[in-house]
Amino acid sequence: MTQHDTDRGDVPPDHRGADDDNDWVNDPSTPLARELETSAELNALWDDKPGLWGKLTAVQNDAIGVRMLLTGFFFLLLGGSLDSFVMRLQLARPDSELIGPGLYSELFTNHGSVTMFLVILPIFEGFAILLLPTILGSREMPFPRLGAFAYWTFLMGGLLYYSSALFQAVPNAGWFAYTPLSGPIFSPDLNLDFWVLGLGTAEVGAIAGAVEIIIAVLKLRAPGMSLTRMPLFAWAMLVFGFMVLFAFTPLIVGSLLLELERGFGFHFFTPGEGGSSLLWQHLFWIFGHPEVYIQFLPATGVISMVLPAMVRRRIAGYNWMVAAMIGIGVLSFGLWAHHMFTVGLPTIVLAFFASASMVIAIPAAVQIFSWVATIWDGRVQWKTPFLFVVGFLSTFVVGGITGVMVAAVPFDEQAHDSYFVVGHLHYVLIGGVALPMFAGIYYWFPKFTGRMMSERLGKWNFWLLFAGIHVTFFPMHIVGLLGMPRRIYTYPADSGWAIYNLISSLGVLLILPGLGLFIVNVYRSYRYGRRAGPNPWGAGTLEWALPSPPAQHSWTVPPIVHSSSPLWDQDDLHSGTERQEKLVNAMGKWPLKWRAVLVVGTGDGEPEEIFRVADTSVWPLITALGTVGIFASELLKFRLGAVAGAALITFAVIMWNRPNPPAMTEEEELDFEAEHGVPVRASGSIVIARWALGIALLFLSIAFGSFVLAYFYLRIENPVWPPTDVADPSIPTAVFVVALMVAAALSAAYGRRALLAGRRGIVAGLAAAGVAGMAAGGVLAYDLWTLSFGSSDHSYGSIFHALAGFALVVLFIAFVMSATTLYDAIRGQFTPRRFSPVDNTVRMWIGASVIITGTILVLYASPYLMR
């Protein structure tokens, strides 16, 4: 039995140090973080630069996290509230001619797209980037520059998307952009290009943020914080990160295919040319359904932090909660076709997806019962965050149960595309996601501003929202069952739907003032709120041991953790074994007066490495500009601009990753290592870099897998493959390319071995790898160039060119990486101690070889195998 299993006794009683007359809210009974005389110096070291330049180069997690939250909220006001208000005005009365069908189509498309892509994701990634270092007892996110890049791409993608309004080309084919409606024939204007390209930019940001979050949770924790001592918010964000990788990547591939079809004459979704419009639905929903859980899981993480603090009890069934989160994350990838129950899938396939859709209710219910049991066991403080928790529980349960209803195929065939589904999804997304966001903001606001939010305004805020949500969305279930379809701009007076629509529209008149009060409350509390001490709620997790607001580096002396609620279970946050104490105290002092972050073992949370985390840089912004440049050029059909954007990205990424001169000599590192038993990497981490490359390769593999699924989907749809007048692919070319790739990987590995053994050969190895890789790319490109068919002849030609093009991009990335490493190797930058880039280059070549070989097998060998 571990500590948190046996030790479920009373947590400290409410020793609130202030009453309502006292302008200082704090629980003085909990232990605090230790500060040293170096705190001010560390704070300055971790802070971003001042002024406008400082804003553009900022990477610090507080800055990025708050920006993401604010940007997400900005898009919520635009796309979440404004659109829905106008739509509800239009639907308030039958036969209304307030706005026409065209504008209505734009509004519902915009509403769905913006809330799904530009609101909830940046808000939760913002929460994570802002909170995780303080919660986990670390100082920063592992890749501050990647966080900044994620933010810039979110912002620019959102603005690019919204700029469609300026050109009167607002996307209008639904948030799912079904083909053929979204294809070049039925949507010839730019509307859908804004959808694909603007949101595509934001999707890149979502993935960048996810990579950073995964590694932060797995590797950047306090000593002693084993996996099962992590706060549940960290668990939720870990599962979230992996889900984003597995869900957004197929969507990016799908969007790429759609844009190739729209802008370049490819055929993936046109049945006449061997394509399949259902392929798009599969690619979209294999993202789209996990997306719901991608939004829901962080919300459950927030609730699992707020609720225990509000009832002063640790969460009931921690292990069950973790299992439920992982279970939901995995099961959510087998539900996507329940959005396609009415498209004519095989009977047994319907049953597979219906079963999976119902079974996911089990882990979701485990979570609900766990929260209810925690409340039952605890003593409730009826503060605003807790009101939102209760609002979440009651609303989400309704949405969950209607979800099980629509998981039943016969019921869904009746309710599909009716207002019943609109009611269901808003109960899930507003009840299950939006209310927890508010709970989280009310809960953590004092931590990051040093001010409490007003309880009075908060209660008004909650009750207006809560009442408004139910008045608006409950009648939709009824009107849906009465037969009202979704996405219609008006309805006849004799339909019997008018009264329900009127009630729904009146509900919005409660929601909007509720949101308005929230804004007023944030502003007023930020200016005049009561002062918050370190722990105003008497909560048990690490962030509440820090001053409010915390210093830029969060922890001067990293905490040592013995429990999942350290502030409730430990008298002192910095006591542990002699070794641990010596190490964490050393982290606060010289010789580590650079941006030093502790890396811990994934399982046990024991110190593994100390490394120097990246500092401020303008290159993430430039890279984001390059990314948006590619997408914007495609909008304008200015193809040279896209090439320039790609060149800019390549250059900016190289500059972004240029190593700083190490802050310590190797001898100093070794002295520290000898004294503390933990390796120091002042030139950059080896452990974290390996993780990052591993996840990058996972991303490329998922993308490759999506292309392969698309290939075989099209293959099965076409009895004659390749088409009759097309020759079979050339086997000698295939063998040659694979051989060259193997040679590249082996040469790079040889170079690494030589370096680590202290021999010459690193330059030769990397140079040979680059030459072999380039030759492989050249052969593949030549073969592509001389094919007897074009990319727009038939779906075979289209998918052939798309997949081969993807392989060439992977090769290009490996080549650029290898060339920069070679440049540094020639300059003698690497030693047997400082070799992280070499390590990663080798792994990249191996990964690229596997992907290229897979590509070759699919494109060149499968036509022979599948006769």
Added chain:
Amino acid sequence: MNDANHDLPIDDSTVQGAPTAAGPAHDRIPIDTFREPHEPAVRAASTIGMWLVVLSGPALWIGHFFVVYLAAEASCAADRTRQMSFIGTDGVTALVVAATVVAVLLAIAGGFLARARAARPGAPDMYRIGALLSWLSSFAILLVGVPIMVLPVCG
């Protein structure tokens, strides 16, 4: 898989630092340090073995799901486009039954394995989570497979 890891007091409430050079040598691998004398710089114990056990249930579920789904989808699409199917609809039925039985049994076995690991002294709590995941997965696999008993494949 490094079996020695499971003996580490990973989630024990008695905090134990990384073992020193004098500590148990078998459970930690020396990291790359190239100056003697080599002080006890250690690489964290690998968690791959633990993850394999903990995530075996979910992995079986997703594997089973994609095998039965893709087989059914491919077979029915082949029927529809009048191509030779690899296994035909009867083959799909047999495959679903076989895959479901095998996957459910494996998931249950994975659950018992995780429980046995969790019972070892000082074992990380992750194994308890793994056992829960395996039970959930075995039920979920069964629920996905059962409809083949009553429903036609392509309909």
